[in-house]
């Protein structure tokens with residue numbers, strides 16, 4: 001059928017879509033670049049963002065995880081406070097809003113009912129909304145005031161991969177352009193840094209065999225797995241755990257490095273896999289301290305670090321990229337480890353049980 005043709009030589013859409021990430025990043029740079037070489041976004045969108053006293057990011061699933069990183073980008077580059085909310089919670093339990101809120105909906109499909117329910121509420125209240133989506137003309141795109149497109153190409157696999165990195169790239173551009181327009185000198189060239197990301201992604205792909213080995217060693221028979229990180233790495237760990245749960249059915253959870261000892265460490269047994277991310281210089285030593293705590297209880301650690309921060313015994317090292325943008329590269333080994341774990345466990349990678357690509361019921 002037609003879908004076989006689209007998959008080309010790939011055994012699964014998920015692997016194809018993982019591989020398409022450098023292409024998607026380059027496409028985004030191209031689409032958001034003006035003739036003077038600088039990044040640009042519709043001035044009406046930037047004006048709306050600047051007019052707000054607080055941004056509310058609303059999303060579900062993987063898009064919610066991208067939103068958590070979007071908050072980091074916007075707060076550090078544009079200096080506007082951001083809250084990130086799970087759509088299903090927000091629509092039934094709205095928090096106290098600021099005086100001039102702006103809503104940003106992140107949704108690959110543009111059709112998620114939980115997110116749409118919030119958009120409907122927000123429009124009734126008269127607040128402005130932007131939708132960041134992969135699908136032009138989708139419901140959330142049509143019903144919001146503004147749309148920013150992901151340009152990632154169709155995502156077929158239920159487990160989202162290239163949409164996540166594309167969402168982060170577009171959010172970083174929104175943050176940078178807003179910051180520049182507010183007169184902040186961000187002192188880094190985002191076009192250049194995203195170009196480095198695209199190249200670094202290809203370097204990770206050259207090491208797929210190693211990632212398959214890691215998946216086999218750590219995840220082929222385990223019942224559970226934990227992902228830990230601090231700061232930005234924590235949020236990437238949440239996405240790593242979600243990927244693993246979705247397609248391999250291993251019970252996986254992401255935790256802030258320092259929080260594990262406040263309860264969950266009780267679950268650590270001999271051989272429990274702990275996947276730890278170490279891409280942030282400011283917390284490099286403290287996350288390694290957290291790894292020691294769990295190793296002392298028998299955990300089997302797999303440290304994924306970044307070039308320049310690596311230490312003896314690290315299991316996988318991603319190329320160095322700008323410290324704010326590390327999620328765009330550190331998530332790749334997690335996506336691939338999940339993919340191979342699902343294969344080793346004979347799971348249906350592209351169509352996991354109980355899941356739908358877009359959930360159109362509340």
Ligand code: G6P
Pocket residue numbers: 060061062063106107108109110111112115158159160355356357358359
């Ligand atoms: C479903 C999918 C997830 C996705 C979530 C949000 O649950 O299985 O992969 O992250 O919906 O989808 P959206 O299209 O709104 O990003």
